[in-house]
Amino acid sequence: MPVSDFEVVMGLEVHAQLLTRTKIFCGCSTEFGAEPNHHVCPVCLAMPGVLPRLNARVVEFAVRTGLALGCDIRRKSVFARKNYFYPDLPKGYQISQYELPICLGGGVSIEVEGVEKFVRLTRIHMEEDAGKNVHDALGGSAVDLNRAGVPLLEIVSEPDLRSVDEAVAYLKALRAILMTLGVNDGNLEEGSFRCDANVSVRRKGETALGQRCEIKNMNSFRFLKQAVEYEARRQVELIEAGGKVEQETRLFDPQKGETRAMRSKEDAHDYRYFPEPDLPPLILDEELVARVRASLPELPRARAARYRDQLRLPAYDAGLLVADRDVATFFDAALAAYGEGPEAAKKVANWMNGEVAKLANETGLAPPRWKLRPEHLAGILKLQDAGALGGPGAKQVLEVVFREGGDPAEVVKARGLAQVSDEGAIEAAVDAVLAASPAEVERYRGGNLKLMGFFVGQVMKQMRGKGNPGLVNALLKKKLGG
Amino acid sequence: MSLSLEEVRRVASLARLRLSPEEEELFAGQLSAILDHVKQLEELDVSAVEPMTHALAAGEATELRPDEPLPGLEPEAALANAPARDGTAFQVPRIIE
Numbered sequence: 287m288p289v290s291d292f293e294v295v296m297g298l299e300v301h302a303q304l305l306t307r308t309k310i311f312c313g314c315s316t317e318f319g320a321e322p323n324h325h326v327c328p329v330c331l332a333m334p335g336v337l338p339r340l341n342a343r344v345v346e347f348a349v350r351t352g353l354a355l356g357c358d359i360r361r362k363s364v365f366a367r368k369n370y371f372y373p374d375l376p377k378g379y380q381i382s383q384y385e386l387p388i389c390l391g392g393g394v395s396i397e398v399e400g401v402e403k404f405v406r407l408t409r410i411h412m413e414e415d416a417g418k419n420v421h422d423a424l425g426g427s428a429v430d431l432n433r434a435g436v437p438l439l440e441i442v443s444e445p446d447l448r449s450v451d452e453a454v455a456y457l458k459a460l461r462a463i464l465m466t467l468g469v470n471d472g473n474l475e476e477g478s479f480r481c482d483a484n485v486s487v488r489r490k491g492e493t494a495l496g497q498r499c500e501i502k503n504m505n506s507f508r509f510l511k512q513a514v515e516y517e518a519r520r521q522v523e524l525i526e527a528g529g530k531v532e533q534e535t536r537l538f539d540p541q542k543g544e545t546r547a548m549r550s551k552e553d554a555h556d557y558r559y560f561p562e563p564d565l566p567p568l569i570l571d572e573e574l575v576a577r578v579r580a581s582l583p584e585l586p587r588a589r590a591a592r593y594r595d596q597l598r599l600p601a602y603d604a605g606l607l608v609a610d611r612d613v614a615t616f617f618d619a620a621l622a623a624y625g626e627g628p629e630a631a632k633k634v635a636n637w638m639n640g641e642v643a644k645l646a647n648e649t650g651l652a653p654p655r656w657k658l659r660p661e662h663l664a665g666i667l668k669l670q671d672a673g674a675l676g677g678p679g680a681k682q683v684l685e686v687v688f689r690e691g692g693d694p695a696e697v698v699k700a701r702g703l704a705q706v707s708d709e710g711a712i713e714a715a716v717d718a719v720l721a722a723s724p725a726e727v728e729r730y731r732g733g734n735l736k737l738m739g740f741f742v743g744q745v746m747k748q749m750r751g752k753g754n755p756g757l758v759n760a761l762l763k764k765k766l767g768g
Numbered sequence: 769m770s771l772s773l774e775e776v777r778r779v780a781s782l783a784r785l786r787l788s789p790e791e792e793e794l795f796a797g798q799l800s801a802i803l804d805h806v807k808q809l810e811e812l813d814v815s816a817v818e819p820m821t822h823a824l825a826a827g828e829a830t831e832l833r834p835d836e837p838l839p840g841l842e843p844e845a846a847l848a849n850a851p852a853r854d855g856t857a858f859q860v861p862r863i864i865e
Contacts, residue, residue, distance in 0.1 A: 306835050307835050307837055308836065308837050308838070313836065313837050314837070314838070321855075322843075322856045322857040323843050323846050323847065323856045324843055324856065326840055327839075327840035331841070339833040340831075341833055341835050342833060342835060343834075343835035345832060421862065422859065426861055426862050427859070427860050427861070427863045428855070428857035428858070428859055429858040430858075561821040561822060563823065566824045566828050566829055567821055568829065
C-alpha cells in the first residue's frame with residue numbers, strides 16, 4: 287500500500303515566551319543575550335526555603351491570548367508540579383498547570399488553498415521555561431539558568447491538522463495573533479516561539495487515531511515541514527512492514543533531515559503531577575477580564591476582513607499585509623496620508639507588497655527600523671499622480687528614501703529623478719529614435735502596430751526612464767501616424 | 769492493596785533512589801500500608817465536594833506581583849556552591865542527546 291493511502295494526523299503544542307520584563311515567579315530580568323547566570327536569584331536557582339510569586343502581567347497576557355482565541359477563561363485555575371530530572375531544571379520539577387489550566391477550548395481559523403478550516407484548541411496554560419545546556423570544551427555540559435523561570439504560554443491544539451501545509455498555516459496564523467496582541471515576539475530562531483508536533487498516521491477512511499510520536503526541535507517552518515514529512519513516512523513504512531509505532535519523543539536533526547528517539551525522554555511520560563503547594567489557586571476577578579477584553583486590538587483576521595470588505599482589496603493582498611502587524615499598521619498610516627477608497631488602497635497595497643516588501647527583505651529590517659515613513663510612501667505616490675515622477679523614477683526615489691531616509695520631493699530634486707514633461711525634450715528623443723530605426727518605422731507604417739511598444743521603450747531608454755509616458759505615446763503616434 | 773516489588777523499583781527509579789533488595793521489601797510493605805490507610809477515604813461520598821487543591825481555606829487566592837525587576841544575585845554569589853564551573857556557567861556531566 288503506497289504512502290498516499292495514508293493520512294497524517296497532527297496536533298501542535300506551541301510554547302510562546304511572554305514579553306514580560308521579569309520572570310514568572312521572581313523579579314529577575316527576562317532580557318535575552320546576557321552572560322550565563324547573570325539574571326538569576328534564589329527563587330529561580332531553587333535555593334531552599336524560597337517561594338514563588340506569580341507575575342501579574344503573565345496572568346494578564348494569558349487572559350488576553352485566551353480571549354483573542356475564543357477560549358473559555360477559567361475564573362479559577364491551579365498550578366501543578368511536573369516532576370523530572372534534568373540539569374537545566376534546578377528544582378527537579380517545573381511549575382506548570384495540569385488539570386485546571388487558565389484557558390479551555392477556543393481555536394484558530396486558517397485558510398489553505400482557498401479552503402477555510404477551524405483548528406480547535408484543547409487548552410492554554412502558563413508555565414516556566416527551563417534553563418539552557420551547552421556542550422562545553424571540557425567534555426561536560428555548561429548550564430545557564432538565565433532562561434529558567436521565563437514565562438511561557440503553552441498552546442495545545444486538537445489533532446485537527448491533516449497536512450504539513452495546514453500545520454504551517456496554523457502556526458503562521460497563531461504567531462500573527464500573538465504578535466498583534468503584543469504578548470510574544472514570534473522569533474522562531476531565538477526560540478521565543480517554539481513548536482512540538484504530535485504526529486500519527488492512519489489509513490484513509492479510518493476514524494480511530496494512530497499511535498503518536500512527539501517531535502521536538504523544529505525552529506523554522508522549513509524544518510517543521512521536513513520533520514513531519516520524514517516522521518509520517520517513517521511511521522507508514524513501519525506499519526507497512528508489519529511493525530507498530532511506539533509512543534515516544536523524537537528529536538529532529540536538521541543536518542540529517544530525520545527524527546530519532548530521545549534517550550533522556552525514555553521514561554519521561556510519568557511526570558507525577560500534583561497541585562503546587564507553594565501557590566494557592568489563581569482566582570481571576572471579573573474586573574480584570576473585562577479590562578483585558580476592552581483593550582484587545584484588531585486581530586489579523588478582522589483586519590484582513592476589513593481590507594477586503596471596506597477597501598475592496600483582494601484576499602491575497604490583504605493576507606500579505608496582515609501577516610505582520612507592523613506592516614499592516616504602516617499600510618493604514620500610508621493610506622490615511624495618501625487618499626481614500628479602493629483605488630488608493632490597491633495602489634498603496636501594491637507598493638507595500640511589491641517594492642517595499644522587496645527592500646525590507648533585502649535589508650532584513652522590520653518596519654519600526656525603516657527610514658521610510660508612511661507619509662514618505664504617500665508623498666511618492668502623490669508625486670507620481672501629479673506627473674512629477676514616472677514609474678521607474680518612483681521606484682528609485684523609494685529605494686533612496688528606504689535606504690537613506692529623506693523627503694521624497696527633496697530626493698527627486700537632488701538626484702534629478704523628476705519626470706520630463708517638456709514637449710521639446712521629448713520630441714528631440716522621439717526624433718532621434720525614429721531616425722535611428724528606419725526599418726521599424728517602415729514596418730509600423732506598413733501595419734505592424736505592435737512595434738509601438740518598441741518605440742516607447744527606445745524613447746524611455748534614451749530619456750533614462752524619465753519621459754512622461756502619456757506624452758511620449760502621443761508624440762510617437764503623431765509622428766508615425768502622420 | 770499490595771504494591772509489587774516491580775512498582776517499588778519503578779517509583780525509586782523515577783525519584784533517582786537506589787534501594788537495596790532488603791529496602792525494596794521493606795518499602796513495599798510500608799508503602800502498601802500507607803496506601804491502604806488513605807484508601808479508607810474512598811468509603812466517603814464526596815461527589816458533591818469540590819476537590820481541594822491547596823491547604824489554604826477555599827477562596828484564598830494567590831497574590832500577584834507587579835512585573836517590576838528586582839535585584840538578583842551576583843554571578844559569583846550564584847555560583848559560590850557550584851561543585852564545578854565553566855566561566856559563569858554551572859558545569860555538569862555531559863548530557864548526550
